[in-house]
Amino acid sequence: MIRTALASSLLLTASTGVLAAQEVYETEQANFSVETIAENLNYPWSISFLPDGAMLVTERDAGSDGLRLIEADGTLRQAPVSGLPGDIVVNRQSGLFDAIPHPDFAENRLVYISYAQGTREAHRTALIRARLSDDLSALENVEELFAVNFDIATNRHHGAKILLDRDGYLWLSLGDGGDHMDEAQNPSSHLGSLIRLNEDGSVPSDNPFAGGDGGAPEVWSYGHRNIQGLVQHPETGTVWSHEHGPRGGDEINIHTESGLNYGWPEITYGINYNGTIITEERDREGLEQPLWYWNPSIASSGMTFYTGDAFPHWQNDVFVGALAGMHLARLETDGDRVIGQERLLEDLEERIRDVRTGPDGFIYVLTDSDEGRVLRLVPAE
């Protein structure tokens, strides 16, 4: 099976703009090589796939010029997709974030995009929806669906991962805004929460604070530091997230119930990056424990469940990128449990910003730098 997959990969390679085949990485559940699909991107933040295999890649630091298209044949279009809002603020962690097509994109051509909206001094995470033109060159009918109800000046901890689940809900992850960690404990503030909407941006009637009592109507859960991964388990349907934590506090959570408080900053396994203590409390009655946490921290970013056929032993495993940790984490799962962990791509010595399963069954990752790349893992003997 692996040899067959390799053969088809080489055929594909020969017919596309793939830049260079790499050495073979041998691991206990799969052997693979790494191909460079695109390069010279300005802090690429998100990669997603259109039904025909074309890719949307965002460049965080390119702001309003940062929505890029890679053709299905692997060619990076030089002109960015036009039509992004003009109020994207680019500074430190602020910029253009996620760009995710609607599951029925082939019919409705809708794309959902998150970004830091405003100015360096007053900005917030916002979510828009737009139609992508037939030639994939422009956004049309841009409409704002949501914006955080708390302005910040920190240019940090925006969250901003988007998930369109198979039940038709639209999820947006948020962060605590950096200097506003206490707002994560306030469900009336969007900071530090996980947002759940209908696809048109309206509030589902079964949201925990839908009536506005006790919290903001859009809030599904709160007590989060900075959610940088948001996916739905392909079999159980459970929404999984991970948040980029303090030192020693990167963690994965699952979201089977609404209205829950995940504890930040009241409880955490981490300490501040300068070594000072946030809290001695690791757990408390009424606050959720993580499904998994990384110690030491990896600086988690991006997340995908692997659902392709190219790597049979990786089926339904979770892959998470590591920025400071400079690797790709593979977490073996058994339903909604993590039962093992492996580090991949350590030899690359690259910060990994995002990871996603492609429709071809290969795994795509983004490296995080001003010379960012799109890489693809393909099976090898």
Add this chain to the structure above:
Amino acid sequence: MIRTALASSLLLTASTGVLAAQEVYETEQANFSVETIAENLNYPWSISFLPDGAMLVTERDAGSDGLRLIEADGTLRQAPVSGLPGDIVVNRQSGLFDAIPHPDFAENRLVYISYAQGTREAHRTALIRARLSDDLSALENVEELFAVNFDIATNRHHGAKILLDRDGYLWLSLGDGGDHMDEAQNPSSHLGSLIRLNEDGSVPSDNPFAGGDGGAPEVWSYGHRNIQGLVQHPETGTVWSHEHGPRGGDEINIHTESGLNYGWPEITYGINYNGTIITEERDREGLEQPLWYWNPSIASSGMTFYTGDAFPHWQNDVFVGALAGMHLARLETDGDRVIGQERLLEDLEERIRDVRTGPDGFIYVLTDSDEGRVLRLVPAE
């Protein structure tokens, strides 16, 4: 709290035979230093504690001379404890294994001991019980409680960890005998099973095959490769084990139900150490999935739940030694779940054979070599 613990540690150090204080190891949940308590041991395999703080240490390769006593003041007695059986076979993985005092040792002075019994050509894991003399110098009233019902000539995969649980049951872990992996799937053979007895060696009436139908009466579970860790969770009371697996297949299991098949060698996450495939199957209906597995393998050996006060953030965490992996694994737990992993003592570059919480709240580990040492982790600033 950490400073107080350090002060008491230094007092203790000054008054005992501790050989040398070491550098400080800094981790996110605790800082500690490592002290050498004893050295020049011949492949020490097990460490356990008597109520007054004295330690029983076995030397696998010293066989019938391998039961050693470290006084409560840290002094290693030069003369081994006498009275071990004369039929201990020492060869490769065969030898003297566990030596564990009864929970009521202060009253009954009973010790349980496992070893490879027989000859190089025909041997089996056996379990004996004896009285330790008042001066701690000799075993008396030695009685055999159990011996595996299948002789092997491989000198490999003996299991042999002993647990006396708080409900009064006596557990013994076994291995598949190395060249007899298929016997792990045969519940009538003791090979590859977990054994549960009453403290006197009789069979509990609620064992799954107590009547002898469908399996050996002593068997609690089967389908195990080589269980090298066996402990009871201090809060949930669940029995946890880990087995030293094939390459990529070291795993932790929990034992809440009897009569279960844990799958070896029908399913496994590992492959043979020479790289050949054991099976492509990672899971199958009716066979148990692990709670956790290590990928890549660490060569797991020894296990303890940390229950002391010296390291408050390590409370109830599981520690497992790594032989080939040459570190001490700390697994953060939440009840009967593993939610995180950390590697300690990597800088030592020593194979870790056993780990146990001492009555002083410190953590004791054995290094695996012909110059084996007893080390102790104590808090540091």
